[in-house]
Amino acid sequence: MKNENGGVNPDHCKMFELTHVHDNEKPDEPNSKAIALMKDKIDKMKTTKRASQLPEVLNDFEINEVYASVLGKETRGGVRGFGIGAIPEQVPSVLVQK
Numbered sequence: 001m002k003n004e005n006g007g008v009n010p011d012h013c014k015m016f017e018l019t020h021v022h023d024n025e026k027p028d029e030p031n032s033k034a035i036a037l038m039k040d041k042i043d044k045m046k047t048t049k050r051a052s053q054l055p056e057v058l059n060d061f062e063i064n065e066v067y068a069s070v071l072g073k074e075t076r077g078g079v080r081g082f083g084i085g086a087i088p089e090q091v092p093s094v095l096v097q098k
Helices: 012-020 029-051 060-071
Strands: none
Touching: 012 029, 012 060, 029 060
């Protein structure tokens, strides 16, 4: 996935998009809604920053808040979208529900 993302490790929202868009470039209905909602929230955050004359770049924590607000926080010791066996301690700045 790193190679598909310009040599940079993808954030959680980008990882979700990369793993849920099929070869025909159209995700199924629930996933397309989630991807659209994530992109909309990210755009709104960037617009708010622009209005405050701040750089539009979002940090990992802000991106992970968007991810968690759309799909919920991680539970049961796993991390969705990062393969079997991935645990929150291995994925930086993942938000976990206790």
